[in-house]
Amino acid sequence: MPRSLALAVGAATLIGLAGCGDPKPAAGDGKIAVEATDTACKVAKTELPAGVSTFVITNKGSKVTEFYVYAGEAVKGEQENIAPGLSRELRVDLKAGAYEAACKPGQTGDGIRVKLTVTGEGKQDDAKVGAAVATYKAYVVKEAADLVPATRQFVDAVKAGDRDKAKALYAPSRLHYERIEPVAESFGDFDPAIDARENNVEAGKEWTGYHRLEKDLWGTADLASDAKLADQLLADVTALADKVKQVELSATDVANGAKELLDEVATTKITGEEDRYSHTDLWDFEGNVAGSKAVVDALRPVLTERDAALLGTLDDKFAAAGVELAKHKVGDGYKLHNQLSPAELKALSDAINALAEPISKVAAVVAR
Amino acid sequence: MDRRKVLGLGAAGVAVAGTGALAGRVIGGGAEPAAAAGAAAALPFHGEHQAGIITPAQDRLHFVAFDVITTKRDELIALLQAWTAAAARMTAGNDAGPVGAVGGAPEAPPDDTGEALGLPASGLTLTVGFGPTLFRDADGRDRFGLADRKPAALADLPKFPGDALRPEISGGDLCVQACANDPQVAVHAIRNLARIGFGKVSVRWSQLGFGRTASTTRDQVTPRNLMGFKDGTNNLKAEDTDLLPDHLWVRPGDGADWMAGGSYLVTRKIRMLIETWDRTSLAEQEAIIGRDKKAGAPLGRTGEHDEIDFESKGADGEPVLPKDAHVRLAHPSQNHNARLLRRGYNFVDGSDGLGRLDAGLFFMAYQRDPHKQFAVVQGQLAKHDTLNEYIRHVSSALFACPPGVTGPDDFWGRKLFA
Numbered sequence: 001m002p003r004s005l006a007l008a009v010g011a012a013t014l015i016g017l018a019g020c021g022d023p024k025p026a027a028g029d030g031k032i033a034v035e036a037t038d039t040a041c042k043v044a045k046t047e048l049p050a051g052v053s054t055f056v057i058t059n060k061g062s063k064v065t066e067f068y069v070y071a072g073e074a075v076k077g078e079q080e081n082i083a084p085g086l087s088r089e090l091r092v093d094l095k096a097g098a099y100e101a102a103c104k105p106g107q108t109g110d111g112i113r114v115k116l117t118v119t120g121e122g123k124q125d126d127a128k129v130g131a132a133v134a135t136y137k138a139y140v141v142k143e144a145a146d147l148v149p150a151t152r153q154f155v156d157a158v159k160a161g162d163r164d165k166a167k168a169l170y171a172p173s174r175l176h177y178e179r180i181e182p183v184a185e186s187f188g189d190f191d192p193a194i195d196a197r198e199n200n201v202e203a204g205k206e207w208t209g210y211h212r213l214e215k216d217l218w219g220t221a222d223l224a225s226d227a228k229l230a231d232q233l234l235a236d237v238t239a240l241a242d243k244v245k246q247v248e249l250s251a252t253d254v255a256n257g258a259k260e261l262l263d264e265v266a267t268t269k270i271t272g273e274e275d276r277y278s279h280t281d282l283w284d285f286e287g288n289v290a291g292s293k294a295v296v297d298a299l300r301p302v303l304t305e306r307d308a309a310l311l312g313t314l315d316d317k318f319a320a321a322g323v324e325l326a327k328h329k330v331g332d333g334y335k336l337h338n339q340l341s342p343a344e345l346k347a348l349s350d351a352i353n354a355l356a357e358p359i360s361k362v363a364a365v366v367a368r
Numbered sequence: 369m370d371r372r373k374v375l376g377l378g379a380a381g382v383a384v385a386g387t388g389a390l391a392g393r394v395i396g397g398g399a400e401p402a403a404a405a406g407a408a409a410a411l412p413f414h415g416e417h418q419a420g421i422i423t424p425a426q427d428r429l430h431f432v433a434f435d436v437i438t439t440k441r442d443e444l445i446a447l448l449q450a451w452t453a454a455a456a457r458m459t460a461g462n463d464a465g466p467v468g469a470v471g472g473a474p475e476a477p478p479d480d481t482g483e484a485l486g487l488p489a490s491g492l493t494l495t496v497g498f499g500p501t502l503f504r505d506a507d508g509r510d511r512f513g514l515a516d517r518k519p520a521a522l523a524d525l526p527k528f529p530g531d532a533l534r535p536e537i538s539g540g541d542l543c544v545q546a547c548a549n550d551p552q553v554a555v556h557a558i559r560n561l562a563r564i565g566f567g568k569v570s571v572r573w574s575q576l577g578f579g580r581t582a583s584t585t586r587d588q589v590t591p592r593n594l595m596g597f598k599d600g601t602n603n604l605k606a607e608d609t610d611l612l613p614d615h616l617w618v619r620p621g622d623g624a625d626w627m628a629g630g631s632y633l634v635t636r637k638i639r640m641l642i643e644t645w646d647r648t649s650l651a652e653q654e655a656i657i658g659r660d661k662k663a664g665a666p667l668g669r670t671g672e673h674d675e676i677d678f679e680s681k682g683a684d685g686e687p688v689l690p691k692d693a694h695v696r697l698a699h700p701s702q703n704h705n706a707r708l709l710r711r712g713y714n715f716v717d718g719s720d721g722l723g724r725l726d727a728g729l730f731f732m733a734y735q736r737d738p739h740k741q742f743a744v745v746q747g748q749l750a751k752h753d754t755l756n757e758y759i760r761h762v763s764s765a766l767f768a769c770p771p772g773v774t775g776p777d778d779f780w781g782r783k784l785f786a
Contacts, residue, residue: 085414085776086456086457086460087466089466089467252475346570347437350437350567353567354437354566354567354568355567357563357566360476363475363476366475367473367475
């Protein structure tokens with residue numbers, strides 16, 4: 001049972017909806033149409049099941065209006081300043097009981113009241129959410145476990161002084177880490193030790209991890225002095241793999257992780273900041289996007305039920321991002337960041353923006 | 369949610385009349401002076417023509433050109449519908465989305481970005497245009513089944529001598545012009561529209577402008593451009609009701625009926641070589657422009673709005689208004705009566721690597737047919753204008769701005785996609 005589903009049951013709470021454009025306020029998707037005029041307040045449905053109800057209020061009158069849901073004197077939700085011709089949405093979480101809706105043409109007085117009756121116990125589908133979290137946790141545990149042997153091969157090559165082999169293994173071994181980066185980051189010390197860039201290191205602290213070795217490999221440093229760093233990296237990823245088995249994730253943690261992975265792509269991979277010596281940013285790009293996709297796949301049963309349209313958009317945009325990335329595939333790997341033209345980078349950036357905007361809506365759907 | 373009400377600034381009454389130029393918002397307590405209330409007012413979004421053309425030019429601009437990246441016609445139409453809904457909200461002084469910047473689900477990113485909370489509508493207008501490449505892209509593809517609806521007037525502008533155009537800040541499939549009396553309101557509008565467009569459109573270039581360089585109504589004072597001269601004295605203005613049907617608005621039968629009631633917009637980013645201009649003598653500056661710097665009077669005259677004297681000669685036998693003076697070359701009488709409704713803005717994009725102001729004029733002009741109007745005037749100027757020594761045209765774009773959104777069931781470009 002995920003712990004953080006604070007909004008799922010309980011008090012009547014105004015929670016609102018982050019919709020995008022709403023040109024057609026037709027009350028599909030179980031939404032309740034409210035036609036507000038200067039003299040009437042027509043609520044399409046007045047017997048409601050317990051849980052979240054979404055009212056779509058369209059002002060067809062000539063005065064600016066407001067819409068309220070009251071429990072006795074208490075305001076359960078309100079939308080103010082609905083200008084003539086405009087429509088607004090109001091989401092209210094209501095327990096069983098008697099309520100009143102009110103339209104207030106002219107924004108004054110008690111308004112035109114309509115009785116609402118709410119019955120039932122609300123949605124109890126936490127089992128699906130819990131299963132989704134468990135599926136995702138299994139993915140994280142597996143990726144962290146796979147990171148260990150991949151990193152071992154890499155550090156062995158470093159310690160053997162085999163620069164070419166170590167360079168070839170650098171990007172592929174990191175993929176496992178990039179897929180689960182937000183979870184690794186949630187442990188505080190691991191991410192700085194494993195994945196810090198030089199400019200992220202606090203003054204007085206030693207720079208360790210993948211990027212330190214990256215700098216040495218692509219530069220002219222003597223690898224003989226890197227054995228200790230190599231051992232440290234392997235020890236850190238091994239400890240991480242152990243630690244993630246105990247991780248407790250909430251559904252919103254998981255959903256937000258999908259967004260954070262795409263934020264990583266937008267801020268550090270598109271710019272070439274991440275792998276500034278090796279320029280292998282597109283491998284990390286692939287890892288971040290795959291990790292984000294794993295979240296959506298785990299949440300699929302929940303999203304199918306609650307917002308199939310959003311899921312459809314996500315599937316479309318993941319596919320489009322995959323197509324864009326595949327244009328730069330070379331053999332088992334990718335072109336280097338510094339081989340991409342500004343137009344190619346912009347196309348990748350567009351694909352990530354197209355995906356990140358709908359992904360940012362997943363957490364609220366899961367938290368419902 | 370009303371942005372001002374969120375912060376407790378708003379008052380009860382809001383008048384959003386369907387007609388009238390300034391459907392003013394009543395601001396609480398009467399504490400704000402009338403002029404400020406005027407600048408803060410909400411302007412009508414719906415109408416026969418798009419707002420932001422003959423609307424009295426506001427002080428600030430954020431202009432953006434987009435490339436359409438979706439290949440689906442339905443997605444493009446849905447975007448125009450979503451944009452229209454958001455524009456109706458924002459021009460009324462409301463948040464971009466139905467929930468707003470605050471008060472929504474705590475787990476969800478707000479559907480408005482929030483930087484305009486507490487700010488009034490500020491005379492915001494949003495004006496949309498369609499570029500030539502929307503109809504047929506650079507590779508000749510008809511992506512959205514629109515090629516046969518492309519108006520002849522939207523053919524590419526000719527190349528002009530001296531053009532130094534940068535392709536990455538020129539052209540575009542779509543544009544949105546946001547004008548407001550508060551820069552934050554204009555930027556907020558473009559930012560939220562761009563956000564709604566993610567995945568469907570990608571920002572190609574954008575331009576901030578401060579300080580209008582044209583008057584579009586007679587009661588506006590003629591402003592000065594960064595060369596220090598009054599600009600736009602002879603502009604087409606909203607009151608020229610006998611001229612606007614001939615020069616500004618597209619008529620039925622002009623070639624593309626979906627454009628009737630619309631207008632074509634030409635934008636040119638004109639970098640000024642400010643430092644060399646500033647070293648030029650007053651007499652030479654005035655001779656180049658053809659106006660007196662203080663009053664803006666045409667050379668040989670005394671008042672800004674006096675008729676231009678093309679004929680009189682001075683003691684040296686030369687015309688008082690030089691043959692290559694900017695106002696002479698640009699005047700309708702020299703250009704087959706071509707007139708423009710100019711709506712440009714000064715810009716300063718910081719400084720360049722040499723410490724020079726990266727500044728100039730973001731020229732915008734609306735017209736019925738750019739090939740019979742802008743191209744004729746610019747053809748003259750590009751060849752003969754001495755001002756060319758002090759300016760560079762670095763960006764150019766052409767857009768077909770459709771007629772106005774007539775009501776809640778209409779949307780930007782509905783007739784184009786009908």
